[in-house]
Amino acid sequence: MHDTDTSLKDARRIELLNMASELLATKPTASLAEIAEYAGIGKATLHRYFASREALILALGYRALALVTQAISASQPEQGSATEALKRIIEALVPLGDKLYFLLREPLLETHADFVAAESASQLPILALIQRGQASGEFKHDLSAEWIVHYLDYALFATWQSLYDGNLARRDAARVLITTLFGGIVTSPS
Amino acid sequence: MHDTDTSLKDARRIELLNMASELLATKPTASLAEIAEYAGIGKATLHRYFASREALILALGYRALALVTQAISASQPEQGSATEALKRIIEALVPLGDKLYFLLREPLLETHADFVAAESASQLPILALIQRGQASGEFKHDLSAEWIVHYLDYALFATWQSLYDGNLARRDAARVLITTLFGGIVTSPS
DNA sequence: CCCAAATGAGATAAAATAGTCTCAAAAGAG
DNA sequence: CTCTTTTGAGACTATTTTATCTCATTTGGG
Numbered sequence: 001m002h003d004t005d006t007s008l009k010d011a012r013r014i015e016l017l018n019m020a021s022e023l024l025a026t027k028p029t030a031s032l033a034e035i036a037e038y039a040g041i042g043k044a045t046l047h048r049y050f051a052s053r054e055a056l057i058l059a060l061g062y063r064a065l066a067l068v069t070q071a072i073s074a075s076q077p078e079q080g081s082a083t084e085a086l087k088r089i090i091e092a093l094v095p096l097g098d099k100l101y102f103l104l105r106e107p108l109l110e111t112h113a114d115f116v117a118a119e120s121a122s123q124l125p126i127l128a129l130i131q132r133g134q135a136s137g138e139f140k141h142d143l144s145a146e147w148i149v150h151y152l153d154y155a156l157f158a159t160w161q162s163l164y165d166g167n168l169a170r171r172d173a174a175r176v177l178i179t180t181l182f183g184g185i186v187t188s189p190s
Numbered sequence: 191m192h193d194t195d196t197s198l199k200d201a202r203r204i205e206l207l208n209m210a211s212e213l214l215a216t217k218p219t220a221s222l223a224e225i226a227e228y229a230g231i232g233k234a235t236l237h238r239y240f241a242s243r244e245a246l247i248l249a250l251g252y253r254a255l256a257l258v259t260q261a262i263s264a265s266q267p268e269q270g271s272a273t274e275a276l277k278r279i280i281e282a283l284v285p286l287g288d289k290l291y292f293l294l295r296e297p298l299l300e301t302h303a304d305f306v307a308a309e310s311a312s313q314l315p316i317l318a319l320i321q322r323g324q325a326s327g328e329f330k331h332d333l334s335a336e337w338i339v340h341y342l343d344y345a346l347f348a349t350w351q352s353l354y355d356g357n358l359a360r361r362d363a364a365r366v367l368i369t370t371l372f373g374g375i376v377t378s379p380s
Numbered sequence: 381c382c383c384a385a386a387t388g389a390g391a392t393a394a395a396a397t398a399g400t401c402t403c404a405a406a407a408g409a410g
Numbered sequence: 411c412t413c414t415t416t417t418g419a420g421a422c423t424a425t426t427t428t429a430t431c432t433c434a435t436t437t438g439g440g
Contacts, residue, residue, distance in 0.1 A: 029297050031427060042388035044431085053428065083376060105295050107219050130375075139375050146357060147366060148375050151348050158344035167336060176337060184374035185320075185329050185338050186273065221397060232418035234401085243398065 013049055016041075017063050017099075020056060024102040026164065032056075054108060061109045064100050065122045071096060072125045082133025087178055089126065090156075094174040097160035104157050123149055155181050203239055206231075207253050207289075210246060214292040216354065222246075244298060251299045254290050255312045261286060262315050272323030277368055279316065280346075284364040287350035294347050313339055345371050 019039035023030050032053055036043040050056035075088040093100075109115050130148050133139035139148065159177045162168035168176060209229035213220050222243055226233040240246035265278040283290075299305050320338050323329035329338065349367045352358035358366060 027297070028295075032429090033427080036388095042390090043429090044389080045387055047429070048386080051429090105218075105297070107217070107295070137377060140369070140373075140377055143366060143370060143375065147352065147370070150352055150357070151345065151370055151375075154344045154348035154351075155341065158341050161344075162337065162340055167340070176333060179330070180333060180337070180341055180374070182374045182376045183330075184370070184372045185333065185341075186372045187327060187330055188378065222399085223397080226418095232420090233399090234419080235417055237399070238416085241399090 014063075015039075016046070016049055017060055021060055021064070021099045021102050024060070024106065025098065025160075028102065028105040057106060057108045058112065058115065060102065061106070061112075061115050062118065064103055065118055067096055067099055068093065069122050069125075072122075077125050077129045078132075082129055082136060082138045083182070085129055086126075086133070089129070090152075090178055090181075091174045093156060094159060094177065095170075097156075097163055101157065101160040101164070123153075126152070152181065204253075205229075206236070206239055207250055211250055211254070211289045211292050214250070214296065215288065215350075218292065218295040247296060247298045248302065248305065250292065251296070251302075251305050252308065254293055255308055257286055257289055258283065259312050259315075262312075267315050267319045268322075272319055272326055272328045273372070275319055276316075276323070279319070280342075280368055280371075281364045283346060284349060284367065285360075287346075287353055291347065291350040291354070313343075316342070342371065 016039055020035050023035055023038045027034070030038070032046060033043050035056075036046040039046070046056075050059060071092040072089055075085065075092045077085045077089060079085060103109065109119075127145055127149050130139055130145040134141045134145060155177055159168065159173050163170065163173055206229055210225050213225055213228045217224070220228070222236060223233050225246075226236040229236070236246075240249060261282040262279055265275065265282045267275045267279060269275060293299065299309075317335055317339050320329055320335040324331045324335060345367055349358065349363050353360065353363055
């Protein structure tokens with residue numbers, strides 16, 4: 001068993017996760033047979049990579065959290081103003097919709113305390129960033145930082161869904177989200 | 191068969207819908223047996239009121255749309271400024287979370303073209319209101335009215351979920367949502 | 381080219397759930 | 411109080427989906 005062996009299996013595993021999250025985003029109740037067919041493999045092979053549906057979903061969930069964590073840290077949340085840092089994070093997260101959107105509608109994950117805890121932990125950097133922005137006066141302080149983080153999550157889901165539905169162009173998505181989230185829908189009293 | 195007979199059956203049917211939407215909000219995959227138990231009735235009786243799971247879910251969906259339509263029209267969306275009208279609508283919709291939140295996670299409804307069309311139709315008054323607000327200069331015109339309506343939906347879901355999780359008090363919910371949605375998270379440059 | 385490992389297709393359990401049916405008990409109208 | 415209707419509990423069937431297993435075929439390393 002060489003390095004390339006594990007690399008190939010890992011790569012295929014990742015590709016399976018990509019296909020699965022893609023399908024589950026549009027059809028949360030897809031059966032394993034449908035997932036296998038969508039990924040172009042046999043269901044037996046799917047089972048060789050993921051012992052059960054639960055194992056697949058959990059792998060998808062943790063992979064999603066890892067992607068979020070990586071996107072956040074790559075955006076250097078502690079660099080520059082909180083506003084600019086949050087913009088960078090949003091621009092990094094919006095393109096990940098294919099791999100994250102299924103989280104909204106997958107009931108299995110919230111029954112796993114470990115996963116829920118990991119999910120909260122993955123958002124801590126954003127929470128810290130919001131608090132930093134509140135302390136610097138950039139973000140509103142009459143809204144709790146926890147609420148803002150939660151609201152941001154849903155604003156991202158709204159964006160991803162608009163992308164799926166074709167009501168938002170990829171190149172516009174992050175900008176539209178940032179405009180709406182940052183400044184709201186009411187015209188500024190300028 | 192007197193009027194009271196149908197009234198009583200109707201009342202019970204509505205109570206069943208209430209219990210079902212309440213349970214499905216927290217457990218979207220609840221079986222019919224679980225729903226019946228949660229409502230305190232036998233599963234045979236549940237089947238007497240709703241022939242199938244699909245019939246139950248559709249009844250829930252259409253009831254939800256009716257509640258939205260009613261809440262909107264009771265808020266008189268064409269009275270006063272668009273901003274004030276939208277505030278009234280949001281204040282009317284926030285308390286309906288128990289009966290509407292399940293919509294976000296119910297996969298069955300989006301497969302029914304009729305329902306999807308009815309859902310769009312139920313939001314037309316809000317769309318018109320947003321457009322009115324854009325024309326009057328109250329709402330941003332560099333965001334599409336469709337996007338704002340869609341974003342509002344998700345902001346409502348975010349609020350309802352915070353209420354379920356106990357992270358938002360009932361009396362604060364509408365105010366917090368309105369603040370965040372209308373003015374965003376960034377401090378106004380006053 | 382050869383061979384071990386991985387794969388795909390499908391048969392076959394095993395499990396969960398939707399939906400039906402029966403019957404005794406409860407509820408409600410008059 | 412009596413009779414009709416509705417209900418609840420549970421047995422039972424049908425259906426769907428997960429999970430296992432077999433075996434011929436394919437793939438890729440050496």
